[in-house]
Amino acid sequence: xxxxxxxxxxxxxxxxxxxxxxxxxxxxxVIPTPAPDDWNRWEKRWxxxxxxxxxxxxxxxxxxxxxxxxxxxxxxxxxxxxxAAVDVSHAGDPYQATRMVITDEVMDRAVATGDVRxxxxxxxxxxxxxxxxxxxxxxxxxRETVIQPGEVxxxxxxxxxxxxxxxxxxxxxxxxxDDGVSDEEVLKRTVxxxxxxxxxxxxxxxxxxxxxxPPHLKxxxxxxxxxxxxxxxxxxxSRRTKRQRARVALQLxxxxxxxxxxxxxxxxxxxxxxxxxxxxxxxxxxxxxxxAPAGAVELLGAARRALA
Numbered sequence: 002x003x004x005x006x007x008x009x010x011x012x013x014x015x016x017x018x019x020x021x022x023x024x025x026x027x028x029x030x031v032i033p034t035p036a037p038d039d040w041n042r043w044e045k046r047w048x049x050x051x052x053x054x055x056x057x058x059x060x061x062x063x064x065x066x067x068x069x070x071x072x073x074x075x076x077x078x079x080x081x082x083x084x085a086a087v088d089v090s091h092a093g094d095p096y097q098a099t100r101m102v103i104t105d106e107v108m109d110r111a112v113a114t115g116d117v118r119x120x121x122x123x124x125x126x127x128x129x130x131x132x133x134x135x136x137x138x139x140x141x142x143x144r145e146t147v148i149q150p151g152e153v154x155x156x157x158x159x160x161x162x163x164x165x166x167x168x169x170x171x172x173x174x175x176x177x178x179d180d181g182v183s184d185e186e187v188l189k190r191t192v193x194x195x196x197x198x199x200x201x202x203x204x205x206x207x208x209x210x211x212x213x214x215p216p217h218l219k220x221x222x223x224x225x226x227x228x229x230x231x232x233x234x235x236x237x238x239s240r241r242t243k244r245q246r247a248r249v250a251l252q253l254x255x256x257x258x259x260x261x262x263x264x265x266x267x268x269x270x271x272x273x274x275x276x277x278x279x280x281x282x283x284x285x286x287x288x289x290x291x292x293a294p295a296g297a298v299e300l301l302g303a304a305r306r307a308l309a
Contacts, residue, residue, distance in 0.1 A: 135296030
């Protein structure tokens with residue numbers, strides 16, 4: 002069964018409630034860790050002690066990957082001379098693209114098995130826009146009618162050549178645990194939650210479905226298929242937690258550009274439809290970052306309206 006591995010940057014562990022929602026979407030969290038020769042820089046900017054505590058809680062759910070001189074060199078090669086040596090503490094610097102380097106590394110290592118897909122995960126829209134160009138997006142749809150179990154899934158017309166490079170955008174509104182006062186306490190309880198059989202099964206079904214959707218299914222059919230699984234996952238989480246929040250995740254799968262995901266800021270308790278599907282034109286932004294339009298913000302707004 003296809004598994005999705007979330008891939009992160011050197012600073013994502015600093016986010017509030019870091020990795021809590023991600024555990025509901027990904028089988029493993031691939032997290033870059035400081036190399037011995039880079040420890041002093043990490044101590045000044047990225048609180049490696051906090052990261053170590055979170056990694057200990059995650060246990061086998063995390064896949065630490067040393068941010069070695071070789072991987073830093075890959076970033077340097079892909080951007081511009083000296084990119085890996087710049088002061089990356091400032092927003093907008095190319096170091097945020099560690100996610101893409103880590104994602105490619107995961108895919109290179111997993112090519113022999115064929116059952117793992119790396120997903121570059123972003124917690125903030127502005128970081129997404131610095132690393133990806135969003136050309137345009139197409140209207141989101143969601144299933145309006147109930148499909149009976151066993152009913153034949155409805156396919157669309159064969160894709161035109163120009164459509165093959167479109168990214169399929171799958172929006173899911175998830176119930177996320179919020180039990181506990183500290184970030185570490187919430188993460189610890191979420192790790193316990195995802196080991197529950199019903200939660201683990203629904204999560205595995207969602208990963209497989211999102212990662213291997215047939216290309217010719219109509220968006221409304223995909224939305225219905227995914228919504229059935231998300232509903233089961235949300236119900237399983239709700240039954241096993243006292244406090245929850247809702248998070249909206251956008252997963253963009255493109256044959257040409259790989260798979261990326263974007264989290265919207267936390268919202269209230271999930272209600273109503275939980276899934277919508279659309280398409281977008283995205284591509285990697287290699288080279289020096291430039292001013293980008295609010296593409297991710299607009300995409301998130303359209304996704305939320307589709308779930309309203």
